[in-house]
Amino acid sequence: xxxxxxxxxxxxxxxxxxxxxxxxxxxxxxxxxxxxxxxxxxxxxxxxxxxxxxxxxxxxxxxxxxxxxxxxxxxxxxxxxxxxxxxxxxxxxxxxxxxxxxxxxxxxxxxxxxxxxxxxxxxxxxxxxxxxxxxxxxxxxxxxxxxxxxxxxxxxxxxxxxxxx
Numbered sequence: 001x002x003x004x005x006x007x008x009x010x011x012x013x014x015x016x017x018x019x020x021x022x023x024x025x026x027x028x029x030x031x032x033x034x035x036x037x038x039x040x041x042x043x044x045x046x047x048x049x050x051x052x053x054x055x056x057x058x059x060x061x062x063x064x065x066x067x068x069x070x071x072x073x074x075x076x077x078x079x080x081x082x083x084x085x086x087x088x089x090x091x092x093x094x095x096x097x098x099x100x101x102x103x104x105x106x107x108x109x110x111x112x113x114x115x116x117x118x119x120x121x122x123x124x125x126x127x128x129x130x131x132x133x134x135x136x137x138x139x140x141x142x143x144x145x146x147x148x149x150x151x152x153x154x155x156x157x158x159x160x161x162x163x164x165x
Contacts, residue, residue, distance in 0.1 A: 019164070022157065022160060022161060022164070023161060025157050026092075026095075026154070026157040026158045026160075026161050027079060029150055029153050029154035029157055029158075030075055030078075030079050030095055030154055030158065031075075031076070031079060032150045032154075033072075033075060033099060033102070033147070033150045033151055033154050034072040034073075034075035034076045034079070035072070036072075036143070036146065036147045036150060037068040037069070037071060037072035037075075037102075037147075038068065038069060038072035038073070038076075040068055040143065041143065042065075043064040043065045043068045044065070044068055044069065044072070045069055047064075047065040047068075048065035048066060048068070048069045050065075051065050051066075060118075060119075060120075061115075061118060061120055061121055062115065063118075064109075067105075071098055071101070071102070074094075074098065075095065075098060078091050078094055078095060079091075087165075088161070088165055089162060089165045092158050092159075092161050092162035092165060093162055095154065095155075095158040096155050096158050096159050096162060099151045099152070099154045099155035099158065100155055102147070102151045103148060103151050103152060103155070106144070106147075106148065107134060110130070110133050110134040110137055111130040111131075111133070111134060112130070113125045113130070113133065
């Protein structure tokens, strides 16, 4: 056995290690994104409970609490069901779709002045341009920044898993 055989086997071993770790990274990121949304200080479970007890019709003007709780729950359920699924591709596809929806939804919400596209809602830009509004929110809100990083990481990781499956 030559020196190149050892190097080739070592490289293959590292590649296998990365392939074996990818599902765990995807699961951790998925659980993190779900938890971020379920326990969001304003729009998670507590926010939904407050909205439902105070004025349920308020969810028409700000659907985020309902969307955060339903989608976060869906991620945890999908993660649990996918564990022993013979075909994980549908779960991976759903995960990528949910993560992409979070990212697109965040930018749509802030580019339109906090949901200015919804009926009965006036756009609120805080005296900033739409781009400045998004930048201000991402840099001024650690929860939002962590959320976007986790969502993009989840989408990329789960997307790789989908391609590999």
